[in-house]
Amino acid sequence: MTSPIQSLSKAVTVNDNPFMKPMEWVSLALLAGVVLVVLPLALDGFRLNLVGKYLTYAFVALGLVICWGYAGILSLGQGVFFGLGGYCMAMYLKLEASSVENTKIQSTPGIPDFMDWNQITAIPWFWQPFKSLPLTLLLVVAVPVAFAFLISVAMFKRRVGGTYFAIITQAIAAILTILIVGQQGYTGGINGITDLRTLHGWDIRTDSAKVILYFVNGGLLIGCILMAQYVKRSKLGRILVAMREKEDRVRFSGYSVAGFKVFAFCLAAAFAAVGGAMFTLQVGFMSPSFVGIVPSIEMVIYAAVGGRLSLFGAVWGTLLVNYAKTSFSESFPDLWLFGLGALFIAVVLAFPNGLAGLWREHVEPRLFRKAKGLTPTPTPVLPAHGAPAE
Amino acid sequence: MFGEYSLADLSSIFVMQGFAGLILFSVYVLMALGLAIIFGQMGVINMAHGEFMILGAYVTYLCSGFFQTHLPSLFGAYFFIAMALAFLASGALGMLVEWALIRHLYKRPLDTLLATWGLSLILQQAYRSIFGPREVGVELPSWMMGSIPVTDSIEVQINGLFVIAVTTVITLGVALLIYRSRFGAQIRAVMSNRPMAGAVGIDTEKVDRYTFGLGCGIAGIAGSAFTMIGSTGPTSGQLYIVDTFLIVVFGGAASLLGTIASAFSISQTQSTLEFFLSGSMAKVLTLLAVVGILMLRPQGLFTLKVRR
């Protein structure tokens, strides 16, 4: 499984850079086994749907591994892309749910209920493309990526630094939330787009549909992991790391730093958008509360807990944090916020490489000592102190 | 647009609106000043800034309760004591946080963001456990309420004047401290070249700690002052955080003057737009303008050339 880029760089990398190391294949198989076999067998429909919802956040965490862990761009606005993807999907589903016979009590039948309440009598132009499923599926990814492109090109061309970028993305999340809430005639306002029923005639609310959607979601997640892995292992991934460590040197070597950064950011946005669309399908609605600053930052913590350099870690991190959130917030609501806060601090101070780092630093060496046949391959690890300067 | 009003009306709108803008300006400066020191000078992204402000507000709340029950005769003056205590409480907490948390992270500015976000969650929950989830009402001395009529149609809010006065004093104090005092010289030395500053005998760790404490303390004063105009609850601090960061970033992080200029331009834009448009749209347009300008001019309004 060698890519064209890899074969180009064969001279330097020889066998050092296969698509996936054996260990990673096992990680993948394990993840796929747990997500696609163990959990569906072990959980009832209700809890499986819950896991499905968590896994949609894992898409965002995956994107953050590429864009934050590898390229060093911390975005505090991933909720924007998650939300845009989700809204695109929700618009299609809402149009389908607002058929003339479903909405005949409205003063204008055939348009979404919230438009009717706001005296809008025709479907606005930017809703029109969402009447078609293929176009919707395209736009689910295209709209957020285009938006990410717009934001990032302007900023990276002008070499906006890491912290600045984080704050600006945060402001964008705030702006978009205010806009969505304020323009309720077009967006459903603070209630979001609710009461979604069918996808191209297929009822997404039934238990069997939820199970199918869970598997689609799991499959897409694995697909995204493979894609991220491809990027990570390719020469591109190495340039991203090089940029993170010493941006100027990469620039002086003749690379277009801005171009690579834009790519990483757009890829992360695309992942987030897929997650958002799957979220809408599984949960059955979309609302501005997933667009704002707080969810965006929480998504960063998923990646951080899992290990900002590990694709698989990001998925485990997402599952772990959300599981903890659900179970702790039920039994000890007060302790939960203390716990979440402490988790943020602990991850930063003590375990900057998250679960994956703990695994590598503590479990792996011991195993290798016993298994003398294998030598551990050096894996990227952020030093606990004095990691890349800005 | 102005046709429906008389000339006298127009001039009083002009004056009052200018005054409203000035109050907003003072509020913004006060909000941003502490952060400008912490983020601008030290490069630490303190997401818990709002929570340090609310700590000041809670201190004021406790003070007002204390004075009402124990020293009712001095109630009129309690606010000044409350502000001093707010400064000390937030400053002390800030120094503690710097020692326990921030000093390990100076080389990883993005990580300070995560850690301080965690800190803000912990503080919010702590306020909730201690003071309850509801907003608390802070009793103000009666002289601080109401307004002074200047003409028939122009009135000046006393608490607005108070905020302006507090902001002026604090800003001047900070400017003197940073640009005229020995400690200020040390801060600037450490921030522009840490190893060199250490080499000439400055205790850089101590300077860091006091600088962070100073920034947090100013946040405490701001929170205390804002009990006059805003709400005091466990999550009230969150309301300020985006605005505050944008002001500091827009001003060009490392410059105090920049922060003031940026607070001025943002507050005037917002206050003017709010008058002519709906509040929501004014907010969106202001934020968009700021983000747009930052995309074109990422270094902010003013920049200081420093080694990074």
Place this chain on the structure above:
Amino acid sequence: MAKDISDTENGLRSPLRRKLLMGMAGLPALALMPRPSFAAAPPTSAVNTTGLAVTDTEVTVGILHSATGTMAISETGSIQAEKLAIAQINEAGGVLGRKIKVIQEDGASDWPTFAEKAKKLLVNDHCAAVMGCWTSASRKAALPVFEQYNGLLYYPTFYEGLEQSKNVIYTGQEATQQILASLDWVHKEKGAKTFFMIGSDYIWPRTSNKIARKHVENVLKGSVVGEEYFPLGHTQFNSVINKIKLKKPDVIFADVVGGSNVAFYKQLKAAGIDLSKQTLLTISVTEDEIDGIGGDNIAGAYSCMKYFQSLKNPNNEAFVAAFKKMWGEKTVIGDVTQAAYLGPFLWKMAVEKAGSFDVDKVVAASPGIEFKQAPEGYVKIHENHHLWSKTRVAKALPTGQFEVVYESPELIEPNPFPKGYQ
């Protein structure tokens, strides 16, 4: 897990084993396995033919509010009221001879969580009824779940209307009920002709203001001289206060919520707008909100609600006393808290009228149910699942309580889809 490691000690020395160990990270997910659900009552029971959690001695009811997050401030009162009502019902012998057992879930101020927990309460716990939701967003998120699994929700908040579901009983007022009579009152009593509307920017204030505007313009023949919206959490109102000063409206009509509320009234007072001279009518301030605003800052404003803690009637006095006994002397009771208190009683009466816990039968029995012991006075369930109720206007006092100055003479018919107001 430790055993696994020793078992494989001499086994395959491959990365596989390490990866299996890495899978430990996924272990907590195993704990997601279904918890034992509460025993469903035998379907033979005459009162329960649909598999609800009803036994010979108990019936399970869910409470679904935010105990954590930003909405906890508001929803705590509703939880307290519902628990009080259920305790009182149990003390009086329960429902159809069965004690009510409560399962409380936390919506955590997060709308999908409401949908999730609603589903848990219905699917896992088979609750016969659920008292819950507070914001419209949480109700909208949970509503499809209640409709899909045929649950029964008692929703306490006054809200914007535009909704009617078979599976929901709305115990708060919809917008026309709350607003119209009070506008008539302020028009008649204060001769109000011009109105300035200011609200937080989301669906409830916008819909309420729309209804108010239509009423002012079409019925009262007055005019709206300004309509302003601010983002949720906005704290700077000086510009809009200047506008108000300039327009000199007869009435400020306010529906600002949350932290913005506090900032708005403080700045209004500081700007020298004296609420004893300038009429201000709000539909978003209850006793709960005054706690944070401070009684001094809002004294003189008029609030329109269906319930105020200071109502003088024996029902209310007993209710307030019982509430304070259970939850402490310092607690205040706002409109929504009282509406939440009605839920369990309305459900009990409907169950007893139907002679069954089955949701369909309870729903069918609900219209026409009368509750004469309600703290707000007599209420009745309308065919559209909202309550007939009176509306009241009260003046805020510096103590944080309200003094009722007007009460609609008749019960007002709920009208969630008002013709001519959309």
